[in-house]
Amino acid sequence: MSILKVRVDQKKLERAAYVLKCVAHPVRISIIDLLEQRERLTVSEIQQVLSIEQSLLSHHLTNMRDKGIVDTQREGKRVFYFLTDNTITSIISCIHGCRTF
Numbered sequence: 001m002s003i004l005k006v007r008v009d010q011k012k013l014e015r016a017a018y019v020l021k022c023v024a025h026p027v028r029i030s031i032i033d034l035l036e037q038r039e040r041l042t043v044s045e046i047q048q049v050l051s052i053e054q055s056l057l058s059h060h061l062t063n064m065r066d067k068g069i070v071d072t073q074r075e076g077k078r079v080f081y082f083l084t085d086n087t088i089t090s091i092i093s094c095i096h097g098c099r100t101f
Contacts, residue, residue, distance in 0.1 A: 019088065022067040027052065027060050029091070031070070031081075036089040040073065040082040 008016075023029055030050055034041060047057050061081060064070045069088060073080045083089070 019069065022064060022069055023091065028064060031060060031064065032083065032088055033092045035081065035083045036092060040080040042078055042080055
């Protein structure tokens with residue numbers, strides 16, 4: 001009989017739980033999906049695709065930025081959002097490939 005052990009470092013598990021808690025919302029998952037497709041987008045571009053109020057979108061983006069999921073880059077008057085770590089996009093592949101969702 002083999003001995004079972006935790007295969008993932010505790011710090012990594014804590015970070016994963018923190019990130020998953022943050023993205024556990026359909027709008028936030030949609031934002032991740034869009035940023036995976038385009039690398040960086042403005043609030044207006046994201047809003048146009050998602051068809052939601054700008055204030056609601058800004059709330060989600062601020063939350064994701066505070067948690068380190070996205071960051072911004074300013075070019076003149078335009079502010080672009082981008083993913084800080086593209087490995088989060090594997091969550092989209094997982095959802096897409098899962099038969100129970």
